[in-house]
């Protein structure tokens with residue numbers, strides 16, 4: 405995917421998506437999540453691709469290896485540029501996901517990048533300790549999942565900006581660090597816990613930022629996107 409911000413199209417219909425996208429030029433990065441995909445199905449991915457968007461299909465697969473492999477074989481045919489799984493599903497599940505993608509693209513289609521979700525950006529230290537019963541710190545847990553994801557042969561991870569630098573050190577700068585939880589200074593945090601600004605994302609070494617409500621909920625979404633893009637690229 406290109407390095408411009410990935411807009412999370414968290415809408416409940418394709419009509420709303422295309423109304424929203426109207427003021428934007430084609431060729432930007434967009435993310436199709438569960439809400440939109442479950443409502444509109446594979447057709448939404450095909451339509452966005454046809455219009456020239458780069459698509460991150462964010463379905464966060466997490467199941468037994470065989471099920472994930474079969475599902476990825478199907479997803480591979482949709483034409484998305486990036487897909488993902490939960491790293492907590494384990495190394496064999498992630499290897500199976502990759503195998504599914506390879507099978508699904510065996511006929512010559514380009515294989516999408518595949519990344520593992522480490523700890524959701526809506527998770528904090530207390531949840532890792534008291535709900536997940538993990539005895540390591542949140543950062544150690546994220547780093548562990550990043551290493552596991554790399555060992556399984558995937559292309560990168562979803563993490564927060566706060567772990568991007570250490571993941572680059574350990575897994576290499578080329579390993580993708582796709583970071584949601586992006587907020588403008590003083591912006592509403594909503595359900596996110598590990599947030600950061602676009603400038604911080606650049607400085608910490610995110611390879612991609614995912615931005616939803618800071619753009620989709622703005623009075624002028626196109627202006628919000630341009631501002632975030634400029635800050636992310638270091639042009640302001």
Ligand SMILES: O=c1ccn([C@@H]2O[C@H](COP(=O)(O)O)[C@@H](O)[C@H]2O)c(=O)[nH]1
Nearest residue numbers: 412437523524525584585614615616617
């Ligand atoms: O750890 C994660 C993984 C995925 N997301 C997704 O990114 C967007 C963020 O939306 P905002 O409105 O900018 O908070 C959303 O689609 C999530 O499903 C994430 O936030 N954190």
